[in-house]
Amino acid sequence: MVQFLQQLINGLSIGSVYALMAVGYSLVYSIMNFSNFAHGGVIMLGAYFGFFGLTLLKLPFAVAFLLASFGTLLVAIIVERIAYKPLRERKAPFLYFIISAMGASILLENLVIATIGPTFRTYPEVFPKTPIELGPLAIGRLDLIIFVISAVSLSFLIFFIDKTKLGKAIQAASYNVKACALMGVNTDKVILTVFGLGGFLAGIAGVFFGMKYTVYPQIGNITTKSFIAAVFGGLGSLPGAVLGSVLLGIIETFVAGYLSSQFRDLIAFVILIAVLVLRPTGIMGKVTEDKA
Amino acid sequence: MDWTYIQGILMLAGINMIAVLGLSLLTGFTGLFSFGHAGFMAIGAYVGAWISASPASTPAGMGLPFILAIVGGGAAAGVVSYFIGRISLNLKGDYFCIATLGFGEAIRLIFNNVNRFGGARGWPGVPSNSSFLAILIADIVAVLFLANLVKSRHGRNMIAVREEELAAQIAGIDVFRSKMTSLVISAVYAGVAGVFFAHYMTFIQPKMFSLTKSTELTIIVIFGGLGSISGSVLGALVLTALPEVLRAFEIWRLVFYGAAVILIMVSRPKGLMGGLELTPSGIRKWTAERNALRQAKATLLAEDSGRKED
Numbered sequence: 001m002v003q004f005l006q007q008l009i010n011g012l013s014i015g016s017v018y019a020l021m022a023v024g025y026s027l028v029y030s031i032m033n034f035s036n037f038a039h040g041g042v043i044m045l046g047a048y049f050g051f052f053g054l055t056l057l058k059l060p061f062a063v064a065f066l067l068a069s070f071g072t073l074l075v076a077i078i079v080e081r082i083a084y085k086p087l088r089e090r091k092a093p094f095l096y097f098i099i100s101a102m103g104a105s106i107l108l109e110n111l112v113i114a115t116i117g118p119t120f121r122t123y124p125e126v127f128p129k130t131p132i133e134l135g136p137l138a139i140g141r142l143d144l145i146i147f148v149i150s151a152v153s154l155s156f157l158i159f160f161i162d163k164t165k166l167g168k169a170i171q172a173a174s175y176n177v178k179a180c181a182l183m184g185v186n187t188d189k190v191i192l193t194v195f196g197l198g199g200f201l202a203g204i205a206g207v208f209f210g211m212k213y214t215v216y217p218q219i220g221n222i223t224t225k226s227f228i229a230a231v232f233g234g235l236g237s238l239p240g241a242v243l244g245s246v247l248l249g250i251i252e253t254f255v256a257g258y259l260s261s262q263f264r265d266l267i268a269f270v271i272l273i274a275v276l277v278l279r280p281t282g283i284m285g286k287v288t289e290d291k292a
Numbered sequence: 293m294d295w296t297y298i299q300g301i302l303m304l305a306g307i308n309m310i311a312v313l314g315l316s317l318l319t320g321f322t323g324l325f326s327f328g329h330a331g332f333m334a335i336g337a338y339v340g341a342w343i344s345a346s347p348a349s350t351p352a353g354m355g356l357p358f359i360l361a362i363v364g365g366g367a368a369a370g371v372v373s374y375f376i377g378r379i380s381l382n383l384k385g386d387y388f389c390i391a392t393l394g395f396g397e398a399i400r401l402i403f404n405n406v407n408r409f410g411g412a413r414g415w416p417g418v419p420s421n422s423s424f425l426a427i428l429i430a431d432i433v434a435v436l437f438l439a440n441l442v443k444s445r446h447g448r449n450m451i452a453v454r455e456e457e458l459a460a461q462i463a464g465i466d467v468f469r470s471k472m473t474s475l476v477i478s479a480v481y482a483g484v485a486g487v488f489f490a491h492y493m494t495f496i497q498p499k500m501f502s503l504t505k506s507t508e509l510t511i512i513v514i515f516g517g518l519g520s521i522s523g524s525v526l527g528a529l530v531l532t533a534l535p536e537v538l539r540a541f542e543i544w545r546l547v548f549y550g551a552a553v554i555l556i557m558v559s560r561p562k563g564l565m566g567g568l569e570l571t572p573s574g575i576r577k578w579t580a581e582r583n584a585l586r587q588a589k590a591t592l593l594a595e596d597s598g599r600k601e602d
Contacts, residue, residue, distance in 0.1 A: 035386065086558040094386055095325050099514055100557040102507045107550030114543040224397075224503070231390060266401040272394040277379045280387045 002136045007257045008250060013143035015249020016150035017212070020205035021226035022233070022241040023157060024076075024198030030174035030236035031194055032088075034097040035227065038079050040220030041108030042199055046072040046206025047215045048112065054124055061126045069203030076199025077192055079104050088191070105220055112217045121215045146208045153204055154242060157197060161238065166193055174236065225252075225265075228272045234282025243283055299424055301536050306427040307488045309528035312512045313434050314481020316524040319513050321442055322474040323454030325389045328376075328396025330505035332369040332479040335399060336486025337496050338409055340365030341418040344491065358421040362430075362487050369483025370476045372399075377475045381468060396506050403498040414497030422492040430488065431525075434481060438521055441477070450474050451519075482509075511553055517563030522570035527563070 021043055028036040049071040053064030083100045127145060131138035161167035166189075173180045173190045181187045205226075209219060226245060233244025248268065256264040275282055311333055318324050344361035345353025380391040404412045441447045449470045452460040461467045490496045508531075516527025534552075538545035556563070568574050 033386065035390065083554045083558070092557075095389075095514075096557050098325075098389070099507075099511060100554050102511070103550045103553030103557065105550070106553065107547055110543070110546035110550060114547055221503075228394075235386075262405055266398065266405070269394045269398040269401060273380075273391065273398065276383060276387060276391045276394065280383055 003257070005137055007253050009137070009139055009143065010257075011250030011253035012246065013140070013146050013249070014212070014253065015229075015246035016147050017205050017208050018226040018229045018245035018249050019154060019242045020150050020201045020208070021223050022230040022245045023154065023238055024202050024205075025227050025230040026233075026236055026238055026241040027170075027194045027198050029230070030238075031170065031177060031191060032084070032097065033236075034094040034101070035235070036198075037098065037101040037227075038083065038104035038108065039076075039101075039198065039202060039227075040223035041105045042072050042076050042079065043202045043206040043209065043223050044112065044217065044219040045075055045108060046203035047210035047219055048116065048206075049203065050207035051121055051123060051210055051215050054126070065204070065207055068207045069200045072203035072206065073196050073199040075108075076195045076202065079108075080192065080195040109217050109220055116217075118217055123211045123215065126211065142211060146212065149204065150208070153201060157201065158238065160197070166190070170194060225268050228268050232271055232275050232282055234284045237282070237284045240282055240284040301533055303422065303424055303427050303492060305529050305532035306431050307422070307485050307492060308509070308512065308532050309431050309525060310434050310488065311482045311485035311509055312516070312524045312528045313438050313521065314478035314485070315509050316513050316516070316521065317438060317441070317450070317481070318474050318478040319510065320518040320520065320524070321447065321454060322450040322471060324381075324471060324474065325510065326392040326396075326478075327389055327503060327506045327510065328392030328394070328399075329478070329482045329509050330501040330503070331396035331399035332373060332482035333486035333489065333505065334403055334498065334501035335369045335372055336365035336483030337490035337501070338403060338415075338486075339368040339483075340487030341415065341490045341496060342409070344419055344421060345417060346419065358419075358426075358491065361421075361491070362484055365487035365490075366480040366483040369486065370480040373476050373479030374472070377472045381471050381475065393503065393506070396501075397503060400498045400501050403501075410497075412498060414495055414499075416495045418490050418494045418496060420491060420494045422488045427488055427492075430484065434484075435521060435525065442521070446470070446473055454519075515556055515563055517568070520563070520569055522574070523563055523568075526570075 021039070024039050024042075025036060028034070028039070046068045050064050050068035053059045053067045054061065057064070057067075059067065083104045084097060087096050087100060127141045129141075131140050132144065161170055169180070169185045169190045170193065172183070172185060173187055177187055180190075206219070209222075225248065229245040229248040230241045231244070232248055233240030233242065248271065251267060251271070252264050255267045311329060315326065315329050318326055340361040341353065343354050343356050343364045344358055346355045347353060376392075376395050380388060380395070383391055403409065409415045442451075449460070449465045450473070452463065452465055453467050453470050457467055460470075486501075489500075493500075512527040512531045513524055515531055516523030516525070535545055535549060538548055541548065568578050
């Protein structure tokens with residue numbers, strides 16, 4: 001029972017990082033209907049921004065944290081402007097967006113390898129390593145902080161989408177971009193906001209991922225799992241992305257803990273295939289009818 | 293630049309070409325996008341190596357002739373793709389694409405855990421059977437088969453499915469079957485390419501068949517131009533050689549590569565050939581289209597100037 005609860009806590013911690021990444025995929029999918037594979041590169045840059053903010057610039061954690069998230073916000077918007085905007089204006093089919101995203105992801109990853117180098121780097125210790133003892137349970141301070149900050153950021157995101165005017169515009173655009181534009185909504189601004197929000201959360205996720213593990217240029221490959229989480233929950237749905245991420249995090253830690261850590265990566269893809277075959281729209285995905 | 297170096301690049305381009313031609317049938321002619329073809333290549337590579345590796349080497353292979361390895365590797369990839377197609381071909385657009393991504397990665401991770409074939413550490417000691425001549429012959433056969441298939445009834449059905457699925461179905465085409473034929477044939481192509489790849493590298497590792505490889509194949513198909521066989525051939529040659537040409541820039545070459553991919557998508561989405569073929573009739577079609585365009589422009593201009601004079 002103790003082991004079960006311990007695994008559950010670990011799963012919630014990694015699941016909340018996945019959630020920060022997955023909402024980025026889902027937000028873009030909900031409006032533009034394509035899987036933004038450049039998001040992994042943006043997350044990776046977030047981890048580096050935070051790392052250099054802490055080590056090179058010797059900033060306090062909170063400042064480095066904000067630097068990373070606003071840095072990735074900017075990167076995400078730049079990627080959108082360069083790689084997607086021309087395609088949007090030409091109304092290109094979704095595959096061109098995906099290929100362009102792949103190109104951007106190759107570009108970002110190798111830009112980091114060429115300028116910073118391929119070595120693994122470890123974050124300096126920001127929070128003490130001693131866990132908080134709760135009876136027989138040990139909760140890592142970092143895990144707790146990750147969970148709390150992720151939950152707060154996601155609540156802010158949901159507040160923003162539900163309560164603000166721009167958030168309403170995002171919701172409207174996710175139903176129908178064309179009709180939304182006809183109603184006088186500036187869809188270009190909506191799309192920029194979506195990339196900005198995704199980029200901001202990607203920065204937070206990158207910093208946490210780097211703190212929990214290490215920083216290296218191929219982090220983007222690991223973030224494929226958060227994409228799977230987004231599909232699991234239902235592409236295009238924010239609550240779905242969060243739910244899918246938390247579930248995937250928990251399932252992964254349980255498989256690694258009880259079966260074998262070798263199967264941890266495989267299980268993610270097995271879930272992906274099972275979801276696509278049994279219920280392609282995921283747990284709570286948006287249903288798009290076939291417009292013939 | 294000695295001949296062995298150039299020959300090596302050409303062989304690699306030829307191997308890529310087989311896989312690209314297969315993917316070209318699926319993506320260019322049937323309109324289905326796959327991010328899992330590296331998985332089919334992995335199946336071909338491992339099964340082919342298993343058939344041809346000598347029983348003395350570790351792990352015990354069967355030591356059969358190379359031609360059987362090609363047939364076996366291609367067939368294995370085809371059979372696996374049939375079962376994958378059965379459960380995923382009904383998915384629409386983006387979701388089929390994601391499913392193939394999942395299957396491709398799952399195949400790679402399964403090979404990571406097969407200790408008989410060396411697991412993640414890889415499998416050395418595959419016989420070096422891929423000769424320049426063998427690859428050349430395979431490429432010629434691949435091109436001829438594809439060119440004839442595309443012109444056949446099956447090929448025309450596939451093109452109809454690509455253009456408008458619903459209309460094709462109403463016209464009496466078995467959409468699912470057309471898609472399945474296309475998927476299985478393209479997987480066989482990828483499997484055969486995998487066999488040649490394994491016998492060219494003489495060492496295989498699941499890492500070689502990652503999502504990056506699948507993406508590379510799709511990028512080549514799009515770069516060459518969707519729905520063009522000669523485009524795929526040219527694309528495979530150019531894009532396999534490009535990283536070699538850029539090798540002088542060392543670590544910056546993949547940065548340029550990524551930038552080039554975005555640039556192609558943004559500036560010339562039709563790809564190199566844009567659905568046209570480098571055959572006598574293809575060139576005639578191209579010149580006819582150009583002349584028609586020029587004439588239309590001329591008449592428009594004439595009308596315009598005529599209006600001004602009024």
